[in-house]
Amino acid sequence: MCLAVPMKVLHVEEMTADVDIGGIKKRVRLDIIEPKPVTGDYVIVHAGFAIHIIDEKEAKITLGYLKEVLACGTETSQ
């Protein structure tokens, strides 16, 4: 029920945005998000509403950490 997925913002209007996930396009509401997203942002969408703009900087940090985890200790798994 709290299912929500990241979707790419294609176009923003006053209270709505057109978003895309894997080629599927949807229109979502922007009533409960501030600041508003801009084209190219990824937003987390729940029940037809954008609820958060994905923090790309934080995503990079997490992915960097995960890659580090993958790189270190390779010898222990072989």
Added chain:
Amino acid sequence: MELKHLNEYRDRDICRKIVEKIRVAARKEIRLMEVCGTHTMSISRNGIQGLLPKTITLLSGPGCPVCVTAQGEIDGFIKLSKMEGVITTTFGDLLRVPASESSLERERAEGADVRIVYSAFDSLEIAENNPGNEVVFLGIGFETTAPTIAAAIIEAEKRGLKNFSVVSANKLVPPVLDVLMKDKRLKLHGLICPGHVSVIIGAQAYIPLAEKYHIPCVVAGFEPADILQAIHMLVNQIQKGESSVEIAYRRGVTFEGNNRAKDVMDKVFETCDADWRGIGLIPQSGLRLREQFLSFDAEKKFDLSIKETKEPDGCACGDILIGVKSPTECPLFGKTCTTTHPIGPCMVSTEGTCAAYYKYH
């Protein structure tokens, strides 16, 4: 298919490496609860319990909104759907939940106008397109969903819609966690906190809990690497005897949360006591419409007078919802209660603990 911000966290090799780190770190018996139903589904679908060392037990919590909706409330929904001229709109999950004598699905088969919507906003548009009918949205959900319902009510007021109303059966996560922490049977060492509830309320919402009960709280995302990373952070805290609030889903969750969504929710709703299925009445754990918005309150508009009702005989959903029993300990599980013929709500909802066990174990 490229799904940015999803696929990266499904990498098998990364997951395997985090599991190794967990194995090294976990030196004692650890009991963790994943609070959110979407986490329960992801854990089952990805076989995460099976990857973990035997010393770590994952328990499922009360984080499926359909499952914790009291049967009396569902009886009220059914009463509503039978009323002349009423179009009942709901998220799909609620349709099959059996109440005392019927389900919304059965009422629909017998002619009631019950429609599945993807958003509270769809319901508002149905009201606009059907001025001769009363359109009611069945508002069930946690803090993730409540602001979307509040936004729809504000918009309905703005558009002057008189034939739109909402049953507010929304519930709040921190109060139920407080109840669980007091339950001596659970003996929890850490909480995997819900990701999308926390997008709204922020990780700060768990600080009182961590301080009061000395329990580590880590907010997790929903992909396997997200969940494993959260488990690793919890294990590290537990081994060091710490109890702080951390976020393993920083691309989605901040400490502060979504203030705009919180303001919208606060404008329309105020807290009230709420009845949780299998748990009972929890003070200040529900949301009701503020006086200014009472004309959108379906419970008052249609005099639903929701009453408490008895659970089906033998059904252990109550204990399963709080992690005291696992689905296999219910005498009905897999016998008379299956996903095709569910008896309790935990088997109906796609996020229910029993449905997840039945499908993947």
